[in-house]
Amino acid sequence: VQLQASGGGLVQPGGSLRLSCIVSGYTSTPYALGWFRQAPGKEREFVGGIAWTGGFTKYADSVKGRITISRDTAKSTLYLQMDDLKPEDTAVYYCAAQMRWGRVEVKEYLYEHWGQGTLVTVSS
Numbered sequence: 755v756q757l758q759a760s761g762g763g764l765v766q767p768g769g770s771l772r773l774s775c776i777v778s779g780y781t782s783t784p785y786a787l788g789w790f791r792q793a794p795g796k797e798r799e800f801v802g803g804i805a806w807t808g809g810f811t812k813y814a815d816s817v818k819g820r821i822t823i824s825r826d827t828a829k830s831t832l833y834l835q836m837d838d839l840k841p842e843d844t845a846v847y848y849c850a851a852q853m854r855w856g857r858v859e860v861k862e863y864l865y866e867h868w869g870q871g872t873l874v875t876v877s878s
Contacts, residue, residue, distance in 0.1 A: 755780040755867040757787075759849045762872030769839050769876070775832040775849030775869055783807065784851040786858045787832045788865055789823060791845035791874075798848070803858040804832070812858040817843075839876045846871040 761773040777787065788803035802813040802823045811823050822835040832849055850865035852858070859865070 755784065755851050755853075757849050757851060757867060757869030759847065759869040759872040762847060762874045764875045764877065765839055766878050767840060767876055770835070770837045771839060771874060772836070773834040773847055773849075773872060773874070775834075777830045777832065777849075777851065780851070782853065784853055784867075785855045786852040787825065788850050788852060788858070788860075789832075789834045790848045790850060790862055790865075791843075792848070792871075793842070793845040796845075798862055800860040800862065801834070801847070803852070803860070805858055810858060812860070814860070836874075839874075841876050844874060844876050846873050 756779040759775045765771050786803050786805050789801040792798040804811045804823045820838050824833045848871045849869045851867040852865045
């Protein structure tokens with residue numbers, strides 16, 4: 755499974771950004787796709803995830819209400835819409851695929867495949 759994230763950039767506080775992640779090369783459908791982020795000097799953390807087939811979503815409390823995860827199965831693309839961005843949202847954002855079926859997981863070790871990351875900088 756290959757994942758290609760894009761859409762990062764510089765945005766002012768209060769602004770919006772949409773990240774995309776194209777998923778390819780899979781013979782078995784991932785159960786879920788997730789977004790993680792890693793801020794400078796911090797550990798990577800779960801942002802949110804979506805069940806690929808059913809569309810069920812799960813969000814981290816720190817971003818709930820400000821982000822929306824969606825997917826277009828026909829385009830094999832995952833999206834992360836981020837609104838009301840804050841400087842603390844500055845991080846490298848990664849998309850990842852969870853092959854294990856059951857529920858959308860929050861632990862990164864349960865995601866088997868990762869994209870390369872895209873940098874989001876929130877600054878005035």
